[in-house]
Amino acid sequence: xxxxxxxxxxxxxxxxxxxxxxxxxxxxxxxxxxxxxxxxxxxxxxxxxxxxxxxxxxxxxxxxxxxxxxxxxxxxxxxxxxxxxxxxxxxxxxxxxxxxxxxxxxxxxxxxxxxxxxxxxxxxxxxxxxxxxxxxxxxxxxxxxxxxxxxxxxxxxxxxxxxxxxxxxxxxxxxxxxxxxxxxxxxxxxxxxxxxxxxxxxxxxxxxxxxxxxxxxxxxxxxxxxxxxxxxxxxxxxxx
Numbered sequence: 001x002x003x004x005x006x007x008x009x010x011x012x013x014x015x016x017x018x019x020x021x022x023x024x025x026x027x028x029x030x031x032x033x034x035x036x037x038x039x040x041x042x043x044x045x046x047x048x049x050x051x052x053x054x055x056x057x058x059x060x061x062x063x064x065x066x067x068x069x070x071x072x073x074x075x076x077x078x079x080x081x082x083x084x085x086x087x088x089x090x091x092x093x094x095x096x097x098x099x100x101x102x103x104x105x106x107x108x109x110x111x112x113x114x115x116x117x118x119x120x121x122x123x124x125x126x127x128x129x130x131x132x133x134x135x136x137x138x139x140x141x142x143x144x145x146x147x148x149x150x151x152x153x154x155x156x157x158x159x160x161x162x163x164x165x166x167x168x169x170x171x172x173x174x175x176x177x178x179x180x181x182x183x184x185x186x187x188x189x190x191x192x193x194x195x196x197x198x199x200x201x202x203x204x205x206x207x208x209x210x211x212x213x214x215x216x217x218x219x220x221x222x223x224x225x226x227x228x229x230x231x232x233x234x235x236x237x238x239x240x
Contacts, residue, residue, distance in 0.1 A: 003089075005039055005068055006147050009170050009232060010209040015039045017070065018237040020060060022050040029065055032237030036219075040068045040147075044235055046075070046096050052088055055078025056125045063127065070094055074104050082110035088121025091150065092147035094173060099143075099156040101163035108168045111148050113139040116168060147171070149213065152201060153178035155189055161201040165210035171232055172201060173213035195228055202229025 017040040017061075018032055024043075029094050031180050032038070041062050043050070055071065062069045062090035070092035073085060083092050095107050109117045150164055153175035157164070161172055164210055176194050183197070191197045202212050213232035214225045222233055 006145050006170055008039065009147065009211045012211065012231050014226070015129075015211075015232045017042050017232070017234050019044070019234060020237070022048045022054055022056075023056065024061070026061055026064070027060055029067075032233055033065060033131075035208070035237055036235075038067065038237075040070050040092065042070045042072070042094075044072050046072045055085070055088045055090070059125070059127065063089075068092055068147065069127075070149065072096060072151070076107075079103065079106045079110050082107060083119040086111070086146070089125045089127050091127045091145070092149065094149040096151045096175065097153050097178075098150040098164060099154055100160055101166070104141055104150055104164040104166050104169060106219040107148065107150065107185070108166060111146060112143050112168060116143055149173050151175050152197075154182040155186060155197075158191060158197045158201055165205040165208045167209065169210050171211045171213050172205065173232070173234070174198060174215065176200075176215060198225065198230060199228045 018038050019042040020028055020032065022043055043058055059069045068091040069089065071085060072094040076095055076097050079095060085093060085182035093111060098104060110119055111117055113119045113121065132141055135190060135222050147170050148168060149171040150169055151173045152161060163173060179194060179197060183192060191200055198214060211232050212230045213234060214230040215234045216222055216225050217236055219235060
């Protein structure tokens, strides 16, 4: 993992990531990195036919560029599989559709090793395992550097965000499409726009180390969301 990514997110520094398709190769990585300086790369397992073997390969390519991989799992009910997914090479996990502190606690247990969580130790494809011959050294490194995100995609998630911002949760990220659909399904939603939701969640996590991420897509919109409290941005790669 790029040194200090977790600390950078938690400090409130502006952090920038880009997304690539699950089948991206070296050429796609190189093209993306020609256009900007990024802190991490995102790959989706929620809406993509991503195999475990392909995830290992993707993470190995990203490691050549010293890019941490953030992987989105399929569903919050799969929280018990988070440790297994991390054994394949990602250095960060995003859990979609989170709506409660209960789910957040379950994810924390699966994400971190003891004494913070209950993740099982193992997996030759774990990122940077070769640098830590001693189990306890790897456990300590992971617990200090693994990056955990929970995705807010519903009004319930917005309203319960404060309880989801546990000390072990680095970021609450927004899924704007699903959140928009949920807003539109309520006759009288407490917040009627994406901007109002983002601003409300940003206020609710003030005083914590949990940052806010938004899928803004384009650098042109970055400042708009930054003004509402966003410090972590997920964008499409651009070319100079």
